[in-house]
Amino acid sequence: MNSDVILETRNLTKVYRDFWGRPKVLALKALDLQVRRGEIFGLLGPNGSGKTTTIKLLLGLLFPTEGEAFLMGEPATNVAKNERIGYLPEESYLYKFLNAEETLHFYGRLFKLDNAERKKRVDQLIDMVGLSAAKHRQIREYSKGMQRRIGLAQALINDPELILLDEPTSGLDPIGTSEIKDRIRELKDRGKTVVLSGHLLADMQDICDRIAILHRGELKELGKVRDLLTVQDVTQIKTRDLPEAAVAEIEAVIRRHGGELLAVDHPTTTLEELFLRIVRDSELHPGRRRVGDRPGMPADGDGDGSAAATPAGKAS
Numbered sequence: 001m002n003s004d005v006i007l008e009t010r011n012l013t014k015v016y017r018d019f020w021g022r023p024k025v026l027a028l029k030a031l032d033l034q035v036r037r038g039e040i041f042g043l044l045g046p047n048g049s050g051k052t053t054t055i056k057l058l059l060g061l062l063f064p065t066e067g068e069a070f071l072m073g074e075p076a077t078n079v080a081k082n083e084r085i086g087y088l089p090e091e092s093y094l095y096k097f098l099n100a101e102e103t104l105h106f107y108g109r110l111f112k113l114d115n116a117e118r119k120k121r122v123d124q125l126i127d128m129v130g131l132s133a134a135k136h137r138q139i140r141e142y143s144k145g146m147q148r149r150i151g152l153a154q155a156l157i158n159d160p161e162l163i164l165l166d167e168p169t170s171g172l173d174p175i176g177t178s179e180i181k182d183r184i185r186e187l188k189d190r191g192k193t194v195v196l197s198g199h200l201l202a203d204m205q206d207i208c209d210r211i212a213i214l215h216r217g218e219l220k221e222l223g224k225v226r227d228l229l230t231v232q233d234v235t236q237i238k239t240r241d242l243p244e245a246a247v248a249e250i251e252a253v254i255r256r257h258g259g260e261l262l263a264v265d266h267p268t269t270t271l272e273e274l275f276l277r278i279v280r281d282s283e284l285h286p287g288r289r290r291v292g293d294r295p296g297m298p299a300d301g302d303g304d305g306s307a308a309a310t311p312a313g314k315a316s
């Protein structure tokens with residue numbers, strides 16, 4: 001295995017069998033994959049496409065029907081290698097009557113961290129996932145987002161070099177999702193390798209360097225997100241707002257070169273960015289009922305939504 005490759009699967013195949021040992025579901029079919037050190041790699045696919053099965057095979061929690069996988073040079077079936085891996089399952093099973101601090105100390109003890117090291121890591125991780133203010137509250141009182149965050153902290157207690165996250169943003173609202181994505185980016189900045197699964201396309205696009213798209217257990221696409229999404233036969237030029245005369249001149253130049261001007265428009269933001277901005281503004285200005293700070297969109301003064309938004313400069 002090339003030293004740059006931290007995880008590799010070869011012909012990895014899983015057939016689930018029924019009670020009588022008869023093949024029931026072909027959950028993963030001959031998966032060949034390589035993940036490089038330091039990248040954020042996404043396993044993307046609809047429900048039932050084999051993402052969780054792949055992660056469980058990598059951890060040695062399931063035995064492959066055919067093929068093999070290697071993580072950090074060790075066979076996946078060697079569970080001792082999991083001491084160097086962080087794992088966030090699709091659903092974390094946390095002890096509801098422990099608080100965040102006790103939970104992390106519990107897992108730190110499982111990894112046999114000494115007292116001083118364990119205390120240092122627990123404090124750092126609670127801070128990293130933003131639970132300092134709630135660290136003495138029992139997990140049963142936590143919201144879904146807080147539970148996902150403590151699950152992530154638990155997955156990192158052994159300071160792993162490879163982190164497997166099964167749907168890390170499942171059940172989270174856009175703010176919780178954005179926070180988890182920030183934490184995952186930080187892990188990459190610290191040189192960690194992250195493999196995550198998901199089916200929320202915008203999140204995967206945002207965060208992954210490379211993705212594999214699975215469908216019914218088969219690998220359908222693999223590559224850098226940027227390459228997969230680039231429309232090669234269209235050139236896009238961005239500039240500050242231009243007067244019509246300038247656009248006409250540019251169009252003439254494009255025609256002279258045998259081209260065709262396909263579109264002149266203003267970019268749109270994503271609904272996620274808009275949502276996050278509104279929630280953050282609302283936290284800063286709790287009394288304000290509607291935040292109309294988008295260029296060209298007049299604020300609705302009394303916030304009752306009755307005033308129609310008209311293009312800037314035009315009378316209604």
Ligand SMILES: Nc1ncnc2c1ncn2[C@@H]1O[C@H](COP(=O)(O)OP(=O)(O)OP(=O)(O)O)[C@@H](O)[C@H]1O
Nearest residue numbers: 016024025027045046047048049050051052053054
């Ligand atoms: N223990 C099992 N016994 C039998 N079939 C199973 C078992 N676990 C998973 N499967 C089947 O294997 C296929 C792949 O399931 P898997 O959970 O790996 O998909 P997934 O991509 O993680 O889905 P989701 O997004 O819903 O979590 C599905 O058809 C599923 O029904």
